[in-house]
Amino acid sequence: MSEKKSKKSSKKTSKKSKTEKTVKDNSLIYVDYVAKTKEEEQIFDLTIEDVAKDEGLYKEDTRYEPVLVAVGQNWLLGAIEEELVGMKVGENKTVEVPPEKGAGTRDPQKIKSIPLLKLKKQGVVNPMKGDRVKFGNEEGIVTLVTGRKARIDFNSPLAGKTLVFDVTVRDIVTKMKDKIVAVIKRRVPALPEDKYDVSIKAGTITIELPKESRYIEGIQYAEIGIAADALKVNEKADEVKFIITYERPEKPKEE
Amino acid sequence: MSEKKSKKSSKKTSKKSKTEKTVKDNSLIYVDYVAKTKEEEQIFDLTIEDVAKDEGLYKEDTRYEPVLVAVGQNWLLGAIEEELVGMKVGENKTVEVPPEKGAGTRDPQKIKSIPLLKLKKQGVVNPMKGDRVKFGNEEGIVTLVTGRKARIDFNSPLAGKTLVFDVTVRDIVTKMKDKIVAVIKRRVPALPEDKYDVSIKAGTITIELPKESRYIEGIQYAEIGIAADALKVNEKADEVKFIITYERPEKPKEE
Numbered sequence: 001m002s003e004k005k006s007k008k009s010s011k012k013t014s015k016k017s018k019t020e021k022t023v024k025d026n027s028l029i030y031v032d033y034v035a036k037t038k039e040e041e042q043i044f045d046l047t048i049e050d051v052a053k054d055e056g057l058y059k060e061d062t063r064y065e066p067v068l069v070a071v072g073q074n075w076l077l078g079a080i081e082e083e084l085v086g087m088k089v090g091e092n093k094t095v096e097v098p099p100e101k102g103a104g105t106r107d108p109q110k111i112k113s114i115p116l117l118k119l120k121k122q123g124v125v126n127p128m129k130g131d132r133v134k135f136g137n138e139e140g141i142v143t144l145v146t147g148r149k150a151r152i153d154f155n156s157p158l159a160g161k162t163l164v165f166d167v168t169v170r171d172i173v174t175k176m177k178d179k180i181v182a183v184i185k186r187r188v189p190a191l192p193e194d195k196y197d198v199s200i201k202a203g204t205i206t207i208e209l210p211k212e213s214r215y216i217e218g219i220q221y222a223e224i225g226i227a228a229d230a231l232k233v234n235e236k237a238d239e240v241k242f243i244i245t246y247e248r249p250e251k252p253k254e255e
Numbered sequence: 256m257s258e259k260k261s262k263k264s265s266k267k268t269s270k271k272s273k274t275e276k277t278v279k280d281n282s283l284i285y286v287d288y289v290a291k292t293k294e295e296e297q298i299f300d301l302t303i304e305d306v307a308k309d310e311g312l313y314k315e316d317t318r319y320e321p322v323l324v325a326v327g328q329n330w331l332l333g334a335i336e337e338e339l340v341g342m343k344v345g346e347n348k349t350v351e352v353p354p355e356k357g358a359g360t361r362d363p364q365k366i367k368s369i370p371l372l373k374l375k376k377q378g379v380v381n382p383m384k385g386d387r388v389k390f391g392n393e394e395g396i397v398t399l400v401t402g403r404k405a406r407i408d409f410n411s412p413l414a415g416k417t418l419v420f421d422v423t424v425r426d427i428v429t430k431m432k433d434k435i436v437a438v439i440k441r442r443v444p445a446l447p448e449d450k451y452d453v454s455i456k457a458g459t460i461t462i463e464l465p466k467e468s469r470y471i472e473g474i475q476y477a478e479i480g481i482a483a484d485a486l487k488v489n490e491k492a493d494e495v496k497f498i499i500t501y502e503r504p505e506k507p508k509e510e
Contacts, residue, residue: 211482213474224469227501240501246482247494 014114020172022089027231028179030066031076031084038096038162049107066170068186070233077102080165092168103158110154111143119150127152176200176234180207185230187222188213204236205230211246275427278326278342283434283488285321285425286331286339293351293417321425325488332357335420347423358413365409366398374405382407424496431455431489435462438484442477443468458493460485466501 023029035045043055051057051062070074071084079101087093099105114135116127124133127150131142140154172195173179183209186192197208207226213219227240278284284452290300298310304319306312326339327447334356342348354360370389371382379388381407386397395409435453438463439446444462452463462481482495 211479214479219475220469223499224466224501227466231501231503237501242497242499242501244478244497245494246479246496247488248486248492 020174021088023084023169023172025072025085026233027071027085028173028182029069029071029084030173031069031167032066032170033076033080033165033167033196035163037158038164044158058157063189068182070229073232077165080167084167084169087169089172092166095165095167097163097165099160099162102163103156103161106155106160110140111151112140112154113149113151115146115149116145117148139184179233180205180230183233184226186229187225188216188219190216192227200234201236205234205237205240206243207240208243208245211244214244262329275429276343278339278424280327280340282326282340283428283437284326284339285320285428286324286422287425288331288335288420288422290421291419292387292413293419299413299418318444323428323437325484326447328487330429332420335422339422339424343422344424344427347421350420350422352418352420354415354417357418358411358416358450361410361415365395366406367405367409368406370404371400372403377383434488435485438488439481441484442480443471445471445476455489455492460489460492460495462495463498463500466499469499 001004020027032047033045034043034048034051036043039219043051043057046052046057047064047067049058052059052062052064058098059067067076069081069084071081072078074081078096079097080095083093083095093241119125119127119133119135122135124135127133127142127145129142129145133140133142133152135152135154140152141157142150143153144151173182177200180200181193184198191209191213195210199206207230209219209223216222223242227242230240231237274284284413287302288300289298289303295495298306298312301307302319302322304313307314307319308315322331324336324339327333329336331443332352334352335350338348338350339362352452364401374380374382374390377390379390382388382397382400384397384400387406388395388397390407390409395407396412397405398408399406407417428437432453432455435455436448436451437451439451440448445469446464450467454461462485464474464478471477478497481499485495486492
């Protein structure tokens with residue numbers, strides 16, 4: 001009995017396809033997390049649908065699924081990625097991120113007093129304390145309204161706050177092809193996985209995209225990102241080739 | 256002396272690369288033209304820089320060069336393309352196009368009387384006879400202004416007019432590879448010809464585009480157009496493959 005390999009591994013011979021057991025620097029992993037501010041315990045980001053629903057934070061148009069992280073590439077947040085190293089699949093950890101490693105410290109210069117008239121000209125009419133407003137290219141929160149002026153805080157709402165991430169490692173992607181598929185998925189989540197094809201041979205990663213992909217807004221920039229990511233996760237590759245094939249459309253039948 | 260072939264033809268052996276001498280249906284050709292209205296003799300389109308300058312019609316941002324026409328595909332105007340069949344390179348012809356084969360006949364329904372107040376709401380302030388104005392999605396010309404209304408003619412300015420094209424055949428593209436290059440050039444004129452590579456083998460047209468092409472606005476739609484055109488001019492091909500390669504960027508030298 002024990003001589004026969006399981007169905008799954010029988011195809012592969014003895015490549016170094018041993019599943020990685022712990023997260024290392026440069027590992028490509030999937031994580032779930034719930035992120036709060038430490039003080040107010042306010043959730044500002046999360047990946048888990050059930051938690052979103054329980055907390056009354058669920059949004060229809062959001063994808064709740066583990067996110068892909070190339071450890072050490074700042075895809076999540078450097079301070080958290082460091083802490084992931086050494087974790088096992090399924091393991092959970094709570095990581096505190098101080099302001100200077102998170103959204104930065106608060107800058108008093110970014111709190112500005114602006115005449116209501118000037119705000120009105122930019123479409124901010126009758127601002128009230130607590131309103132989130134757009135002024136020029138900046139977004140801020142109204143903290144005080146006097147007779148003729150409003151005080152607006154243009155600091156990021158997370159600035160100066162200690163962040164708490166409750167992180168769970170869901171998977172470590174080990175097969176090279178799966179890694180490439182994962183970076184494609186990250187950039188073009190709308191494109192079903194069975195619509196593209198990835199092959200790796202002698203330093204060249206070849207990605208065949210379907211012609212439907214051409215209708216994805218900004219697909220060419222996604223390609224640039226995929227190429228950069230793919231070369232990061234596959235250090236042995238020298239190049240990434242995209243191939244898109246257009247077949248001759250069938251003639252509409254006459255008669 | 257006469258035994259030696261000229262430098263140019265010595266490379267090619269005896270393929271059927273006989274240069275086509277006359278334009279046929281489906282020929283891919285370059286033409287120059289000057290297009291006028293018959294009655295007013297007003298030039299409304301032209302491809303020749305010298306003529307543009309002589310006539311005071313020269314525009315900085317316009318490319319003056321022969322245009323590519325796939326005869327019979329309505330790239331120029333069907334009525335003219337028909338007349339090109341049988342012409343030789345260098346030959347010139349004047350073609351009259353009646354309204355119904357040109358910009359259409361004039362539609363009295365498209366002449367509308369619109370209150371000035373309504374025009375104002377759409378940004379048309381103080382219209383004067385002869386002004387070209389935009390109203391909704393339509394463009395028209397003001398033909399009369401009374402106390403409270405303006406009469407605007409939304410017919411195409413060329414509607415109802417007989418057009419006269421003075422056409423010269425500049426070249427007939429015969430080599431298949433040149434044909435593909437020509438259709439690429441037509442869709443992405445900004446991309447220098449030495450930046451891409453075309454090869455044709457066993458029913459597959461392969462076009463390698465440089466990664467810089469990704470920064471061309473709407474390049475993915477240009478690709479769709481190139482693929483369609485390429486399959487039109489090369490009836491033997493079954494598919495068009497685009498390849499874009501991203502090499503690993505060289506590491507910036509440290510130290």
